[in-house]
Amino acid sequence: MSERISALMDGELDQEEAVHLIAAVAEQSDLRQAWATYHLIGDVLRELPQIPENFSVALSARLASEPTVLSPYKPKRRGEAMILPMAASFAAAALVVVAVFKLSATPSVSPHVVPQSVQSAPIAKVNGFRPDAIMTQYLIAHQEFSPNAAMEEVRPYQLAAFRSSQGGPQ
Amino acid sequence: MRIGSLACAVFLLGLPLTSHAANDDGMVLLRKVAHAAHDLNYTGTFVYQYDNRVETSKITHYVDRTGEYEKFETLNGPLREVVTTRKGVLCYSSVKRRVRVEPIHTRSFFPALLPERVGRLKALYTIQLGDEERVAGRNCQVIWLMPKDGFRYGHKLCADTQTGLLLSAAMFKKTPHEIDRFSFTQLNLKGPFDRAAVSPNPAWRRLVWHRDASVIVRGGDAGAGWEVKDPPPGFEKIMELRRTLPGKKMPVTHLVYSDGLVAVSVFIEPLSDLAHAMQGLTSEGVINIYARPVLNYQVTVLGEVPAATVTQMADSVAVSAH
Numbered sequence: 001m002s003e004r005i006s007a008l009m010d011g012e013l014d015q016e017e018a019v020h021l022i023a024a025v026a027e028q029s030d031l032r033q034a035w036a037t038y039h040l041i042g043d044v045l046r047e048l049p050q051i052p053e054n055f056s057v058a059l060s061a062r063l064a065s066e067p068t069v070l071s072p073y074k075p076k077r078r079g080e081a082m083i084l085p086m087a088a089s090f091a092a093a094a095l096v097v098v099a100v101f102k103l104s105a106t107p108s109v110s111p112h113v114v115p116q117s118v119q120s121a122p123i124a125k126v127n128g129f130r131p132d133a134i135m136t137q138y139l140i141a142h143q144e145f146s147p148n149a150a151m152e153e154v155r156p157y158q159l160a161a162f163r164s165s166q167g168g169p170q
Numbered sequence: 171m172r173i174g175s176l177a178c179a180v181f182l183l184g185l186p187l188t189s190h191a192a193n194d195d196g197m198v199l200l201r202k203v204a205h206a207a208h209d210l211n212y213t214g215t216f217v218y219q220y221d222n223r224v225e226t227s228k229i230t231h232y233v234d235r236t237g238e239y240e241k242f243e244t245l246n247g248p249l250r251e252v253v254t255t256r257k258g259v260l261c262y263s264s265v266k267r268r269v270r271v272e273p274i275h276t277r278s279f280f281p282a283l284l285p286e287r288v289g290r291l292k293a294l295y296t297i298q299l300g301d302e303e304r305v306a307g308r309n310c311q312v313i314w315l316m317p318k319d320g321f322r323y324g325h326k327l328c329a330d331t332q333t334g335l336l337l338s339a340a341m342f343k344k345t346p347h348e349i350d351r352f353s354f355t356q357l358n359l360k361g362p363f364d365r366a367a368v369s370p371n372p373a374w375r376r377l378v379w380h381r382d383a384s385v386i387v388r389g390g391d392a393g394a395g396w397e398v399k400d401p402p403p404g405f406e407k408i409m410e411l412r413r414t415l416p417g418k419k420m421p422v423t424h425l426v427y428s429d430g431l432v433a434v435s436v437f438i439e440p441l442s443d444l445a446h447a448m449q450g451l452t453s454e455g456v457i458n459i460y461a462r463p464v465l466n467y468q469v470t471v472l473g474e475v476p477a478a479t480v481t482q483m484a485d486s487v488a489v490s491a492h
Contacts, residue, residue, distance in 0.1 A: 006375075068185060136416045137436050139454065139471055144272065145409075145426050146432035146474060 005035055180249070196297035196313055202334035203327065205211045206230070206239060207282035208336055213367065214357035215245065215305070216280055220350035220456055229279055232368045233327050239368035242279050252279075253370045260370050268378040269370075273302050280352040281336035283327075285430040294318055294429055296402040305337035306354035315431070321402035322429055323349060331361060339357045341456070341474065349474075383411040385421070396423050396438050400486035402431040402479050418443060427473075427483070429446070434473030434483060441466050451477055460484045 007013050008021050025031045178194030213230040214423055226245040233239070240254040259272040284291075291297065309378040310328035324345065328338040333348050340351035359418035388408040398407070405427040412421040420443055423437040441463060448468060459472040460480040464487055469482040 133417075134448075135470075137418075137452070138435065138459075138472060139457070141424060141437070142411055142433070142435040142472055144455070145428070145435065168373065169213065 005031065009035075183239050196299055197292060199299065199311065199313055199323070199329060199334065200284060200291065200297065203329045203336055204286065205296065205462075206330070206334035207284070207336060209233065209277045210333060210359065210462050211361060211363040212357060212359050214333065214362070216352055216354045218350065218352050227279075228283075232284075232363055232365055233430050234365065239365065241368040242278070251371070254370065255368075260374070261374075262374060262377075263373065268380055269374050271379060271381045281354070282351075283339055285428075286366065290404065290430050291315065294322065295431075300326070302331070306357045308337060308357065309334070310337045318332070319403060320476060321405075321473055321482070322432060325431060325433035330359075335359070343476075354379060364460065382414070384411050384424075386411055396425065396436075396487065398427065398436060398483050398486055398492075399488045401427055401481065401486050402429075402482055405434060405479075405483070408433070413437075429489060432474045434471060434475055434479065436483060436487060437470045438464075438467050438487070441468050444468055451481065453477075457465075464488070 002011070004017075005025070027094055060148055067140065106131050191233040194244065197362075208231075211232055213228070214342050215226060215228050215483055218225045224284040225247070228245055228343075230241045231238070237256040238254075240252075243249045251262040253260045253262075261272065262268075263272040265268070272414055295315035297315045299491075300314050300315070303310055305328055309331045311331055313327045313329060313416050315327070325339045326338075326340045326342065326345075326348075327336055329335065335356070336355075338351065338353040340348045342348045406429075407425060408428045409424075409426040411424040411426070413424040414421050417440070420440060423436075423438040425438075427434045427436065428488055439474075447463045448470065449463065451458070451460045453459060454472075456474050457472050458475060458477045458480045459470065460477070460483075461468065461470040462484050463469070469484055469487045471480040471487075473480060
């Protein structure tokens with residue numbers, strides 16, 4: 001199914017297939033999730049400007065505050081009847097999907113799991129300076145500029161190897 | 171032992187003894203080395219040794235008319251992959267089951283260790299050609315970079331004699347004692363090469379994606395006004411970031427300085443965001459760390475440099491007057 005969503009995004013499905021798949025995406029949350037994720041990847045890979053972090057929250061708030069416009073019902077001719085509601089519900093689904101995805105992605109940002117060894121390793125006190133969890137964050141950030149390590153995590157054994165000596169690496 | 175093997179090689183193979191070659195020959199080769207890592211297609215396995223540890227990784231580099239692509243993956247320990255494209259850097263962690271997106275295009279891996287402007291190294295290091303060695307089944311030319319002062323370590327590079335690609339790179343305090351070493355164990359320069367080999371794994375689409383929200387402070391921006399007033403010779407600021415760190419309410423100022431070969435990071439954040447102030451010198455693997463409070467801020471400087479370098483930088487950190 002994910003391949004077909006991918007194909008849909010790339011405009012490779014014919015109209016009938018596309019309509020069916022869009023209906024399925026609108027109904028099933030896992031497909032909506034896949035749809036949102038694919039778009040995020042696509043955006044990253046296409047180097048589009050990222051949407052702001054609180055975009056979905058702000059959008060939801062604005063949608064909630066929008067007045068509901070009541071207008072007389074106007075029957076449509078049969079020909080158009082399918083496409084427009086489908087497109088509209090699809091657009092709505094896409095908005096919901098963005099919100100769902102952003103909300104579910106948020107927790108991964110804030111609580112950082114510090115490797116066990118940070119707390120448990122016997123860390124030497126040097127000049128009254130005790131390296132702690134913040135140092136782990138600094139090391140991870142520094143690694144982006146250092147070819148010595150490619151990681152978004154400091155290796156646990158590295159942390160255990162905090163030295164007590166004042167000199168440089170031996 | 172090195173002298174012995176050199177003499178042996180010269181005697182047996184009749185190779186020219188080039189250890190007294192002028193700086194200029196070294197510079198010509200260094201330029202070739204710097205370009206080779208970006209211009210060639212290659213895939214290989216290399217080891218990174220430090221602190222009695224060995225890590226094995228695979229690197230694949232692919233370049234075509236549309237640009238450079240690179241994929242790095244760990245071969246021992248938890249699987250981590252970093253895919254670098256022109257559009258961004260994707261970091262996959264099998265432990266976290268997630269993909270982190272870095273908007274910053276700074277990641278560089280062995281063998282791409284040399285800066286674009288190789289010329290600046292001349293003022294900081296004495297560059298000499300050494301003997302020929304053999305790495306990953308290929309012949310390579312040794313290039314020594316001996317530091318001209320005590321603010322940086324020395325480097326011993328070995329460049330493939332055919333292509334100039336770096337086959338090994340070691341950092342040392344005093345020869346022959348090496349602090350760390352990268353070394354190819356297997357290298358394919360012939361192909362076939364395929365763009366698919368450097369593409370993100372399609373299965374990543376199903377994982378949680380996390381975007382690094384750190385922001386690069388462009389030149390001219392007000393920034394936080396922090397700077398290192400008196401960095402050791404050759405260290406220039408290459409980037410300033412407002413970095414979002416997990417568990418931090420406020421972004422942390424991150425200044426990055428480099429002498430062309432190594433990077434030094436300067437972190438500045440309000441003391442109120444810390445459990446306690448840090449003061450003093452320590453080291454972590456090949457990295458020296460010096461921390462001290464400045465006004466109401468914690469300043470921490472760290473990098474793959476001698477203690478004197480992080481200390482001097484931290485001691486001259488100040489808020490610039492606007």
